[in-house]
Amino acid sequence: MLNRDEDILKAAEDWQKAGHGVALATVVETWGSAPRPAGSSLVINDDGTFLGSVSGGCVEGAVVTEALDVIASGKPKMLEFGVADETAWNVGLSCGGTIRVFVEKVGQS
Amino acid sequence: MKLETLKTVNAERAARRPVIVVTDTDNGEQRLVKAADIAADPLRAELSKQLRMGKSGTVEVGGKKLFLNVYAPTAKLVIVGAVHISQALAPLARSLDYDVTVVDPRTAFASPERFPDVPLIAEWPDVALPPLNIDHYTAFVALTHDPKIDDPALLHAFARDCFYIGALGSRKTHAKRGERLKAQGAKDADIARIHAPIGLAIGAVSPSEIAVSIMAEITAQLRLPAKEKEQAA
Numbered sequence: 001m002l003n004r005d006e007d008i009l010k011a012a013e014d015w016q017k018a019g020h021g022v023a024l025a026t027v028v029e030t031w032g033s034a035p036r037p038a039g040s041s042l043v044i045n046d047d048g049t050f051l052g053s054v055s056g057g058c059v060e061g062a063v064v065t066e067a068l069d070v071i072a073s074g075k076p077k078m079l080e081f082g083v084a085d086e087t088a089w090n091v092g093l094s095c096g097g098t099i100r101v102f103v104e105k106v107g108q109s
Numbered sequence: 110m111k112l113e114t115l116k117t118v119n120a121e122r123a124a125r126r127p128v129i130v131v132t133d134t135d136n137g138e139q140r141l142v143k144a145a146d147i148a149a150d151p152l153r154a155e156l157s158k159q160l161r162m163g164k165s166g167t168v169e170v171g172g173k174k175l176f177l178n179v180y181a182p183t184a185k186l187v188i189v190g191a192v193h194i195s196q197a198l199a200p201l202a203r204s205l206d207y208d209v210t211v212v213d214p215r216t217a218f219a220s221p222e223r224f225p226d227v228p229l230i231a232e233w234p235d236v237a238l239p240p241l242n243i244d245h246y247t248a249f250v251a252l253t254h255d256p257k258i259d260d261p262a263l264l265h266a267f268a269r270d271c272f273y274i275g276a277l278g279s280r281k282t283h284a285k286r287g288e289r290l291k292a293q294g295a296k297d298a299d300i301a302r303i304h305a306p307i308g309l310a311i312g313a314v315s316p317s318e319i320a321v322s323i324m325a326e327i328t329a330q331l332r333l334p335a336k337e338k339e340q341a342a
Contacts, residue, residue: 009122013115024110028134028176029167039165039178076137102134102176107112 008052012043012106021046021071022106025063027054027099028078034097043106046071054101055081067103076104114141118180125182125244129156132176134167152177161332182246183208184331187271189234189262190252191218194277197320198250199227205324207248212237214258234262248273248327250307254282260289267299273330275307275323 009024016022025042027034035056042052042060044067054063059081070077079101114130118141121128127144131152147156155168155177163181167174186202188195191213202209212230213219219231230237243249249266251259254277263286266274278286283305290300308322309329330338 009115009119013112013119016112016115026176026178028132028165037165038167038176078134102132104110104132104137104139106110106115 008041008043011051015043015045016107023067023070023103024106025054025067025079025101025103028102029100030097031099032097034099036099042067044068044071055099059099059101063101063103070103070105074105076102078102110139114139117141122180122182125242125246127160127179127181129160129180130178131156132178134174134176161334163332182244185210185241185243185247186327187212187238187241187243187247187249188252189213189250189258190254190277191215191220191224191229192252192254194252194316194319194323196223197315197317198252198323199224201317201320201324203227205328210241212241212262213253234258234265238262238265243269243271245270245272247271248330249275250323251276252307254278256286256289260286260293263290263303264293264295267295267302273304273327274302275304275326277307278305280306 012022012024023044025044027036027038027040030038035058036054040054042050042054042063044050044064046068048064048068050060050064054060063079066077066079080098081101082098118128118130121143129142130139131142132139142150142156144160147153147160150156152170155170159166159177159179160181163179165178167176184207186207186209188198188209188211191211195211199209199211210228210230211219211224212234214231214233216231219229221229243266249271251262253259259276263276276283276286287300304326308319309325311322313319313322
């Protein structure tokens, strides 16, 4: 079986070794009918290329933007998203939820 | 995350050893706990609970919010016997996210027509089982009813640290099996590891129902704390 988290962390290591700035975004808390469970992660590099998922598509764009900041500053950030009912509906979820996403740079000392 | 932490996580995962990354989400401080080190860790209660559930989550300890990210290996199910029950068991186990392999030397049983999309090994247990690397995250079931196949398979399982061993057969059949296995060097403690008659007692009749009872028993062994596990057995 394809274990997606493993591929994501492997990509994080490979991108870092290739000289990219890399950030890892991880769902740390969820309330309501959040689309992806705690531990789901997204890896982003300084090109804006990303792999994985923290919400099934609702908030990935915003997470990538914040991750580029984290790569530049090296300082971790906590993001909170309410997946609005309308957005949730658009991505095929029947109701909204809230998620907290921790974004950290890979390779910081 | 330090590159060193990430490398260790990837290496442990490749070796199918569980690992937990503990992050203080207020300041980004992070440490890694290998499964073998949990018992000596100050957070052992929280860590072992999250690992048992295979679930990541945030806990509050001493006013600190700590995120425990659990990286547990995908559980495997090795089915010896490409029998009728296995035809129901394999897809059910896959729906529960197990990596499933079916072993049966009888090619008439181990046919892709009977087991579409399931890895099949039409070899005797002594050839088929060693390369499967049966480990702590593996459940093992012997379902052929044929001692020529089930017995050597069970002897292989005894030598491994799999979290579940089950064998099909009534109490009477199982008692005879115990005698045979002991004659081949198995210890009482080995025999005691076998769940037999297999599956939770839910009055299962059809192959599909027996498959449900087997997966229910395997789930209990995977998820319940040790004390409750004994009650479910």
